[in-house]
Amino acid sequence: MSEITYESVDGVARITINRPEARNSINNAVVQGLHAAWRRFAESDDRVAVLGAAGDQAFSAGADLKDMPRDVWTCMPNLSVPCDKPIICAVNGFAVGAGATMVMLADMAVAEEQSQFIYPEAKIGAFAGIMAGFPPRMQYKAGLEWLMTGDPMTAQRAYEIGLVNRVVPKGQGMTSALELAGKIARNAPLVVQAMKSIAAGTLPVSPSAQHYPQRAMLDRIASSNDVKEGVASFKEKRAPKFTGS
Template structure:
């Protein structure tokens, strides 16, 4: 647990709660890394089978990237910095803005309350990271373009019609609904669910260019932070043969 991210375990389910309600749960550099690291630990834990990603407070699930401390958003995106093949459920209450919509789309399932609003305003502020194009591989073309190009607020009911949301519930009930979904999946054969998810993500969905870039950044980051890199640099300085470990 940290100030900006709460991680709790309920039997076989791990709940990640973005905890910056004073900032509408906007994701800064530190939080993006914490989410990435938390999911890596979740993925390695054999008794944890399903994850839920939600936000603290009633105002927002997340406002996306914190513009005052712009993060590497790929770090906290499923299929990029988050590499788990276990099911991930997004539980939304309040506003879901910018990169938050990408998060919701890249999760496997999504629950939202009736008061939730989805907004992608980047055309109005003159900037984009391009990850939003991933919607076009997950939603029908025209509805994906409706979110991206018009920049209008989309209600939870409309998001359900679009296929962005699986279930719409009363305010405050999003986490309970997500828990119910998670409990169902946690009781199933984990290898089957993981295989089905991996097949869909790897073989059925066409990644957007920014999504492919995020995966490349993930792979390069793994090398950059590796023990082998440190060993290689040390061996070069010390004029000796490097002894690599593959870590």
């Protein structure tokens, strides 16, 4: 069973975290699968993406403590894979830790009425830093209270402070998100992409949001064939033959 599924219908990419037995918690397979999905979406003809989760208990319970994921930032929407096309989250239950961060980083979100958003890092003494870039995406004072207390936030409150666009009855989250995505997908794609690109360009960029894309570029260089070739040519006292890979 694949932890991440990707379906494309009428210009809409439906990306699903498929670990309902683990409340869609994020392990290394989910990180790798979501990163691949974002790359596929960015390079595809799909015009809008909807990120949802299997089952009816949780959008994501956050990091899987039994298989702690590495480089979680690489699975986040709009962070490791640049993309001017809109990404919508369909939240169908608990969104905890990294799951809540995905919602924050998405361009839009629909939440079912029973959903709760929890960011527990202040209570457990761990913080990756990505969520600190929330101010352009929800009210500052309300968002800071939520993060610093670690208290659960209801879907209605998430709507009130701008974390989600709309709240819908239980079981209708994906339907509502796909309806929204369909409306956008039928519009002029170049205009939609320009709207996102220009709007995103007006938002302040947090230090973490600046750091991670640069880290991705440097990590790629560090693991490249050119590095190996450069070292080998130095040892062999010959001119290197770089391939850009």
